[in-house]
Amino acid sequence: xxxxxxxxxxxxxxxxxxxxxxxxxxxxxxxxxxxxxxxxxxxxxxxxxxxxxxxxxxxxxxxxxxxxxxxxxxxxxxxxxxxxxxxxxxxxxxxxxxxxxxxxxxxxx
Amino acid sequence: xxxxxxxxxxxxxxxxxxxxxxxxxxxxxxxxxxxxxxxxxxxxxxxxxxxxxxxxxxxxxxxxxxxxxxxxxxxxxxxxxxxxxxxxxxxxxxxxxxxxxxxxxxxxxxxxxxxxxxxxx
Numbered sequence: 001x002x003x004x005x006x007x008x009x010x011x012x013x014x015x016x017x018x019x020x021x022x023x024x025x026x027x028x029x030x031x032x033x034x035x036x037x038x039x040x041x042x043x044x045x046x047x048x049x050x051x052x053x054x055x056x057x058x059x060x061x062x063x064x065x066x067x068x069x070x071x072x073x074x075x076x077x078x079x080x081x082x083x084x085x086x087x088x089x090x091x092x093x094x095x096x097x098x099x100x101x102x103x104x105x106x107x108x109x
Numbered sequence: 110x111x112x113x114x115x116x117x118x119x120x121x122x123x124x125x126x127x128x129x130x131x132x133x134x135x136x137x138x139x140x141x142x143x144x145x146x147x148x149x150x151x152x153x154x155x156x157x158x159x160x161x162x163x164x165x166x167x168x169x170x171x172x173x174x175x176x177x178x179x180x181x182x183x184x185x186x187x188x189x190x191x192x193x194x195x196x197x198x199x200x201x202x203x204x205x206x207x208x209x210x211x212x213x214x215x216x217x218x219x220x221x222x223x224x225x226x227x228x229x230x
Contacts, residue, residue, distance in 0.1 A: 047218055088153065
């Protein structure tokens with residue numbers, strides 16, 4: 001099983017700051033199968049980034065993804081109030097075919 | 110409009126059985142895998158398993174194999190998640206989600222609104 005470890009667990013920042021979230025895999029992951037999701041309280045997850053770096057439809061360009069192999073990053077260039085949420089990375093690969101990281105909570109400082 | 114609409118919240122007792130549903134609309138149901146994802150209170154997302162609605166082929170996370178059953182009825186574009194004997198630890202929000210495959214990759218693009226299952230004596 002591929003384990004995804006996200007860091008930090010909680011990130012405290014202010015609106016306008018830059019946020020950098022990390023996702024590290026226990027073994028190499030195909031970039032084509034690395035995605036990021038945002039979840040706000042009481043809501044279902046929402047796709048942000050797929051293929052490690054491609055923004056989903058309607059996602060603002062302040063969100064960007066990068067990385068390859070075992071290290072992936074989600075960057076939010078200038079935080080807006082609505083960006084404070086929990087973020088999950090996800091990989092698709094070997095059995096089990098889909099795993100999620102444990103999440104990073106982005107909170108207002 | 111593409112939608113996944115899940116059945117409503119459930120309150121059950123330990124040992125009871127339960128089936129929750131996920132009705133798809135706005136796309137060809139048979140063409141996209143459906144996964145189920147668990148989120149326990151205050152916790153993260155856990156992939157449970159998936160089904161190819163076109164063939165009813167399923168596979169499960171080892172953590173859930175044998176405890177739940179995933180099925181689908183393509184005639185009514187609906188996927189199901191079933192328990193035969195609930196436990197208190199099954200208390201969680203459950204999401205269905207569609208898997209989109211493209212060229213060399215895939216991702217979960219649409220999600221149901223979630224079904225809250227509470228198991229308590």
